[in-house]
Amino acid sequence: MSDTDHLLIPFAASHAPGCRQALATLALPQLSRLLALLGPGTPDPGAEDSFSPPHERALARHLGLPDGPQDCPAWAAWAVRQQPEPPEDPSGGWAWVTPCHWQVGMDQVSMDPPERLGLDEADSRALLEVLAPWFAQDGITLAYHAPDRWLARGALFDGLATASLDRVVGRDVRPWLPDKAAGRTLHRLHSEVQMLLYTHPFNEARIAQGALPVNAFWVHGAGALASPPPSRPLPQMPDALREAALREDWPAWAEAWRALDAGPVARWLARARAGTPVRLTLCGERGSWEGSNARRGIGARLRALLAGDRWPALYQQL
Known part of the structure; x- marks a missing residue:
């Protein structure tokens, strides 16, 4: 068939x-x-x-694709292996990182659809330059893939269960965050990035233009593939x-x-x-x-x- x-x-x-x-x-x-x-x-x-x-x-x-932790497929690792020129060593942990805006309310923190940010390639690359050094301190390398999606590589993504964007958009993000023990580094990065972007000139320029500020990120599609999946x-x-x-x-x-x-x-x-x-x-x-x-x-x-x-x-x- x-x-x-x-x-x-x-x-x-x-x-x-x-x-x-x-x-x-x-x-x-x-x-x-x-x-x-x-x-x-x-x-x-x-x-x-x-x-x-x-x-x-x-x-x-x-x-x-093989089953990952909590049945979460390693979508970023799969995408890396689909590239016309994949890295010489595509093994190890990969993930998607999506810039987003969180609405902080009295009893929940909800995620707006990432497309509402209206990021174009230039804005996304500029934001990537701001955040990449912070991720690098924890052994995570960020690379541009699309305005609403960056490719991340780091050992912590190997075996880490991360919730799909389709589970989180429009909902309270807190039940969907990675396990506190396994995702300790990401939990800290979330706090640091929120503080960094709160008054950053990148967001001040967006607010002046009437655009939503970027105040968070979401990691999804994490995991590793030990061997190439079927074509x-x-x-x-x-x-x-x-x-x-x-x-x-x-x-x-x-x-x-x-x-x-x-x-x-x-x-x-x-x-x-x-x-x-x-x-x-x-x-x-x-x-x-x-x-x-x-x-x-x-x-x-x-x-x-x-x-x-x-x-x-x-x-x-x-």
Whole structure:
């Protein structure tokens, strides 16, 4: 079966009240028809407080990445090995570092979506120059990768469980920080960087321009890969549901689902009806479900069609 026939849908479900309300009037006819052609499938149960969301765990399985601490894939180490010219020795600990803005309230410290900072390459590189020496004191080397993402290398990232950005955006950051013992260095760096940036000219210039100050960072995708993972193409992984869910904009989430149902899901249905092997992975905030039409006989398909719409029951698993 070709890996390019894999449709992986993040944030296909949420148990937030607003999402449940949107689901009550959400018709997904193409998805219902596609599910009737797929096998019983394989569930991946999980918990909403897992550092790694279901769609990242599913993507890691697709790519053949080994399990990391608390099921957190070593995404930065994987990205290093995908580079056209990877380092001579890509082993050891790697991580992503994302500049961000934390809103400090009376009873929580919440993270704004990093894109609200509007960092361009010049600003990101300037900020990197400010912070790199502080990280270097703890044996961490920072390198520019994108405006909202730097590549970090250091021994402390080998075996360190770090929460995905998708778990933290819009939420209180404190439950998602690394273990205090294992992440002692990062906890101290968080405090030092907050004090450094509080009155730094970099932020004073941003505030004068009406932009949000950068007052924190988030480490994610940490870990090490002892050997290169298998070379596999990425699945089709639409992002519209994720963007709406992280904003908790459930009408937009429902509209995004309708577009997916009429677009990629309808195309996968056409392939399945033509006998082409396809895979579908639906991911929520707790778990995921993966099914395919491989080795599905006519009798099994008929029984599935007679069983009715499988989506409401699957929704409860995610």
